[in-house]
Amino acid sequence: MRYISTRGQAPVLGFEEAMLTGLARDGGLYVPETVPVMAPEEIAALAGLPYEEAARRVVLPFLGDAFTEGELEGLIEAAYAEFAHAARAPLRQMGPNLFLLELFHGPTLAFKDFAMQLIGQLMQASLARSGKRITIVGATSGDTGSAAIEAFKGLANVDVFILFPQGRVSEVQRRQMTTAAEENVHAIALEGDFDTCQGRLKDLFNDHSFRDEVGLAGVNSINWARVLAQVVYYFTSATALGAPHRAVDFTVPTGNFGDIFAGHIARRMGLPVGKLVIATNQNDILHRTMATGEQRKEGVSPSMSPSMDIQVSSNFERVLFEAYGNDGAAVSAAMEGLASEGGYALGQGAWGWLAERFASGRASEEETLQAIFRAQVATGEILCPHSAVGYHVAETQQGANPMVTLATAHPAKFPDAVEKAIGLRPPLPPQMADLYDRPERVTEMADDLSALKTFIRETRRT
Ligand SMILES: Cc1ncc(COP(=O)(O)O)c(C=O)c1O
Numbered sequence: 001m002r003y004i005s006t007r008g009q010a011p012v013l014g015f016e017e018a019m020l021t022g023l024a025r026d027g028g029l030y031v032p033e034t035v036p037v038m039a040p041e042e043i044a045a046l047a048g049l050p051y052e053e054a055a056r057r058v059v060l061p062f063l064g065d066a067f068t069e070g071e072l073e074g075l076i077e078a079a080y081a082e083f084a085h086a087a088r089a090p091l092r093q094m095g096p097n098l099f100l101l102e103l104f105h106g107p108t109l110a111f112k113d114f115a116m117q118l119i120g121q122l123m124q125a126s127l128a129r130s131g132k133r134i135t136i137v138g139a140t141s142g143d144t145g146s147a148a149i150e151a152f153k154g155l156a157n158v159d160v161f162i163l164f165p166q167g168r169v170s171e172v173q174r175r176q177m178t179t180a181a182e183e184n185v186h187a188i189a190l191e192g193d194f195d196t197c198q199g200r201l202k203d204l205f206n207d208h209s210f211r212d213e214v215g216l217a218g219v220n221s222i223n224w225a226r227v228l229a230q231v232v233y234y235f236t237s238a239t240a241l242g243a244p245h246r247a248v249d250f251t252v253p254t255g256n257f258g259d260i261f262a263g264h265i266a267r268r269m270g271l272p273v274g275k276l277v278i279a280t281n282q283n284d285i286l287h288r289t290m291a292t293g294e295q296r297k298e299g300v301s302p303s304m305s306p307s308m309d310i311q312v313s314s315n316f317e318r319v320l321f322e323a324y325g326n327d328g329a330a331v332s333a334a335m336e337g338l339a340s341e342g343g344y345a346l347g348q349g350a351w352g353w354l355a356e357r358f359a360s361g362r363a364s365e366e367e368t369l370q371a372i373f374r375a376q377v378a379t380g381e382i383l384c385p386h387s388a389v390g391y392h393v394a395e396t397q398q399g400a401n402p403m404v405t406l407a408t409a410h411p412a413k414f415p416d417a418v419e420k421a422i423g424l425r426p427p428l429p430p431q432m433a434d435l436y437d438r439p440e441r442v443t444e445m446a447d448d449l450s451a452l453k454t455f456i457r458e459t460r461r462t
């Protein structure tokens, strides 16, 4: 299995190297050169399997010879052992043909745990073999950070630095990151928004001597392995609803485009996905891109679904690479336009290509609150604001197929928004009940790349 960069100028890598490399050395993102296809019988056979076994079957063809089947089985078992629901990703019926895929039963209460727990296991196995040590730097708008901390805290050969936008995550999200007591974990509150954090992360990767000096590794969805692990729940949910014998639609609350890109990969693997709907909050760059054929940045406007307050949607580059017929030079030109001129036109061919594969919608702040209210009245389910954005858009996009909307975080991570919608503050689960009593440890930093490098150099263990 070979992985190539979306910018076409970086070395071709195997799975394990791509996982440990993070951002490609030409600034692009790694994607599989070819996507393995599952036969309808293989897909049908996933129905009713334990989540772990379905994960093994879906993930294995992408790994080449990086891990043996036996190794992979053990690592997947360990990855999902701490999930609080036996089904791992249970489906809940919300209406006659509308379903919610609950992805918040992992240790940090967001869908990030599905991928982060697995890549935590894969990376540790790989590092144990090589004896190397790495420095993980992650950028977060709230959920990736705590998921990464949970997966890598306390490891002797890994240091973890998480950049989050100061004042732009919920209090629960912040405390999940700043209360880790382990000495290898460092939460950094950066001046700016999530795009600033992700921009600095990519700057660190693009400084080749720095990345080599500290053994930089990435666990954002920059890392292909993150996306791959998220492909699994599209298969488990669609087969539970009758795939491959009928098509299933999905609506995905979207920010960095990783989760919905995983759905796109599931479809390329042969899963009959009907509509794949991008759902955005008021930071609706992706919805506007689909509507106008032009991607143009506006300022980030803080919303009650902060994890989706993103304008520079990293994984859009992966789908653009396909839309441009794997033309790395065209992708580089578009990314250059986004960075220096604030936007670029997709081009008619690429716009049409995308419109055939993705629909889109947006939810305003008021529509998000109403969706939380409606879902609770209809079914008793309390949605987090991100899931509510998806729920609102899913309702407007429903057709003949079952529609699954992804519930990406637990409502207790966003008590203020939920209280505004339904007058209740959802309690944290018992293992986090003392979150507000734990001491916080955080480093506040201005947006200064050279100061960030110095901090990482001086703080990481060698
Ligand atoms: C709760 C929640 N919902 C949705 C998203 C958007 O997912 P993606 O960035 O993969 O599009 C995020 C952040 O990634 C998130 O944390």
Ligand SMILES: N[C@@H](CCOP(=O)(O)O)C(=O)O
Residues within 6 Å of the ligand: 139, 140, 141, 142, 143, 144, 145, 219, 220, 221, 222, 255, 256, 258, 307, 308, 314
């Ligand atoms: N919403 C994310 C942003 C980072 O996304 P990732 O999938 O690239 O890690 C978050 O909560 O941090």
